[in-house]
Amino acid sequence: MPVVQKRTKQPTVPPRDAFRYRQLAGEIENKIFSGLYPPGDRLPSIRSLHRQTNLSISTIYQAYRELENAGLVVARPKSGYYVQPVAMQKLEAPIFRKKSSAPQRVSLAPAINSVVEAISNPRLVPLGNTAMDPALLPVKPLARILKSITHSEMRTLLTYSPSEGNPELRRQIALQTTGVMAGITPDDIIVTNGCMEAVALALLAVTRPGDTVAIEAPTNFSFLQLLQELGLLVAEIATDPQEGVDLDELEKSLDRNSVRACLFMPSFQNPLGALMPEANKQRLVEMLSARDVPVIEDDISSQLYFGEPHPRPLKAYDRDGMVLTCSSFSKTLAPGLRLGWIIPGRRFNAKIRRLKAGITMSTSTLDQCVVSRFLSGGGYERHLRTLRSSLKKQLYRTALEIRRHFPAQTRLAIPQGGSLLWVQLPPGVDGLDVYQAAFDRGIATIPGAVCSNSDRFGNYIQISCAAPFSPRLKSAIETLGAIVDSLFPAPGCSRQAPCRP
Numbered sequence: 001m002p003v004v005q006k007r008t009k010q011p012t013v014p015p016r017d018a019f020r021y022r023q024l025a026g027e028i029e030n031k032i033f034s035g036l037y038p039p040g041d042r043l044p045s046i047r048s049l050h051r052q053t054n055l056s057i058s059t060i061y062q063a064y065r066e067l068e069n070a071g072l073v074v075a076r077p078k079s080g081y082y083v084q085p086v087a088m089q090k091l092e093a094p095i096f097r098k099k100s101s102a103p104q105r106v107s108l109a110p111a112i113n114s115v116v117e118a119i120s121n122p123r124l125v126p127l128g129n130t131a132m133d134p135a136l137l138p139v140k141p142l143a144r145i146l147k148s149i150t151h152s153e154m155r156t157l158l159t160y161s162p163s164e165g166n167p168e169l170r171r172q173i174a175l176q177t178t179g180v181m182a183g184i185t186p187d188d189i190i191v192t193n194g195c196m197e198a199v200a201l202a203l204l205a206v207t208r209p210g211d212t213v214a215i216e217a218p219t220n221f222s223f224l225q226l227l228q229e230l231g232l233l234v235a236e237i238a239t240d241p242q243e244g245v246d247l248d249e250l251e252k253s254l255d256r257n258s259v260r261a262c263l264f265m266p267s268f269q270n271p272l273g274a275l276m277p278e279a280n281k282q283r284l285v286e287m288l289s290a291r292d293v294p295v296i297e298d299d300i301s302s303q304l305y306f307g308e309p310h311p312r313p314l315k316a317y318d319r320d321g322m323v324l325t326c327s328s329f330s331k332t333l334a335p336g337l338r339l340g341w342i343i344p345g346r347r348f349n350a351k352i353r354r355l356k357a358g359i360t361m362s363t364s365t366l367d368q369c370v371v372s373r374f375l376s377g378g379g380y381e382r383h384l385r386t387l388r389s390s391l392k393k394q395l396y397r398t399a400l401e402i403r404r405h406f407p408a409q410t411r412l413a414i415p416q417g418g419s420l421l422w423v424q425l426p427p428g429v430d431g432l433d434v435y436q437a438a439f440d441r442g443i444a445t446i447p448g449a450v451c452s453n454s455d456r457f458g459n460y461i462q463i464s465c466a467a468p469f470s471p472r473l474k475s476a477i478e479t480l481g482a483i484v485d486s487l488f489p490a491p492g493c494s495r496q497a498p499c500r501p
C-alpha cells in the first residue's frame with residue numbers, strides 16, 4: 001500500500017516518400033493542431049478534396065480514417081468528418097522552469113518502492129507502466145521462430161555466446177543504423193542485457209564513485225536508482241519539456257562544477273517525451289567534446305517517432321568518440337527478452353568489452369538467435385510501422401481524454417514520438433496525492449516526485465500510453481480527472497488551509 005510557456009504541439013513533417021494518405025493525414029493533423037481547423041469544424045468533403053488535390057478518393061478516405069483512429073476527427077453519418085469537439089490545440093505545454101542544481105548525492109523519493117511495485121502490478125490499470133502491452137508485441141512471429149528451432153540448433157543455443165554478442169545480431173543492429181548514423185559496423189556493437197546494463201557499463205567505464213554525472217531534470221527514475229547504487233553524485237540540468245536539455249544551463253553547470261559525464265535521453269525523453277532538435281544535438285556533442293566530457297545517451301525510444309525523419313542519436317554527430325549510445329529492443333520488440341546494446345565508440349570500446357566480460361560475461365544465446373532471425377526475416381520494419389501508428393493513436397486518445405476530464409489548468413505537451421505524457425497538474429495539486437488516490441481506485445500512475453533528485457516536480461504526474469486505448473483506460477482517465485479536480489483547491493484555499501471538508 002503506497003503512502004506516501006509556451007509552445008504547443010510541434011507539427012510533424014511528413015516525409016516526401018511516405019504513403020500518400022499518411023502525408024495527407026499529417027498535413028490535416030498539423031492544421032488541426034495549429035487551429036486552422038478549429039474544433040467542431042467540418043473537414044472538406046472527400047469529393048471536394050479529390051478535385052482540389054488530384055488524390056484518389058480511397059487515399060483521402062484512408063487519410064480521414066487515420067485521423068479518426070487517432071481521435072482527431074469524428075465521422076458523422078451522411079454528413080462528413082468533423083474536427084473533434086475537444087480542442088487539442090488548446091493544450092498548453094508544461095511550464096519550463098530554468099532551474100538546475102549543484103552536484104548532490106542521490107536521494108530517492110520515499111515513494112519510489114511503492115511506485116515501482118504499483119506500476120508492475122497487473123491488477124492495476126497500467127497508466128504508469130512504460131513497458132509495451134503484449135498486444136503490441138510481435139507475439140506470433142516470435143513464437144513461430146522459437147518453434148522452428150531444431151534439436152541440434154538448440155544444443156548450440158544452450159551454450160554461452162561470445163561476450164560481445166551473437167555476430168549475426170550485431171550485424172543486424174549495425175544494419176539498422178543505415179541512414180541514421182554513418183560508419184557503424186558490427187565491431188562497434190556490444191550486446192547487453194537490456195538498455196539498463198548498457199547504461200550501467202557506460203557509467204562504470206567513464207566514472208568512479210564520488211564523481212558527478214549531469215542528468216536531465218526530470219529523468220528516468222531507474223537512472224536515479226542506478227546512479228545511487230554506483231555512488232555517483234548528480235547535477236540536475238534544467239530540461240525543456242519539449243526540446244530536452246537546456247544547453248545554456250548545461251554550459252553553466254560545466255563551468256561551475258567538475259562534471260565527469262552526462263547521461264541524457266535526447267529522443268523522446270523519459271518522462272517528458274521531449275525531442276532535442278538536431279541542431280541542439282550537434283551543439284551538445286561539440287560542447288562536451290571540447291571539454292572532454294563523455295556523454296552516455298539512452299536512445300531506446302528513437303525508433304518510436306510519429307513523423308519523419310528518424311531522429312538521429314548524438315552518436316551521429318560524434319567525431320571524437322565521446323558518445324556512448326545505449327539502446328535495446330525493450331520498447332520495440334519485448335522488454336522480457338532483456339536484449340540491448342551499446343555503441344561505445346573507439347575511445348571506450350575496449351573498456352566496455354572488458355566490463356561486459358567481467359560482470360555478466362555474455363547475454364542469452366537463445367534470445368539473441370530469436371531476435372536476429374526476426375530482424376533478418378524482414379518483419380521488424382513492418383512491425384515498427386504498426387507499432388508507431390498504434391502508439392500515436394494511443395497517445396492522442398489519452399491526451400484527448402485528459403483534455404476532456406482534467407481541470408482546464410492542466411498542462412501537457414503532445415510528444416512527437418514514444419508513449420509518455422508528462423502532465424503538469426493545476427496549481428496546488430500534489431502528484432503524490434493523485435498517485436495515492438488513484439492507487440486506491442485501482443489505477444497506477446507515476447508521480448513526478450520520483451523522477452527527480454529534488455522536490456521541484458511535485459506538481460506533475462507521468463501517464464504512460466503503452467497499452468491499446470480501451471474503455472477501461474478511458475474510464476481510468478475520467479476517474480483520474482475527478483481525483484485531480486477534487487484535490488484542486490478553490491480560489492483562496494490551499495493545502496495548508498483547505499476549504500473543502
Ligand SMILES: Cc1ncc(COP(=O)(O)O)c(C=O)c1O
Nearest residue numbers: 130194195196220270300328330
Ligand atoms: C528511457 C528508458 N531507458 C531504459 C529503460 C530500461 O530498458 P531495458 O528494459 O532495455 O533495460 C527504460 C524502461 O522503461 C526506459 O524508459
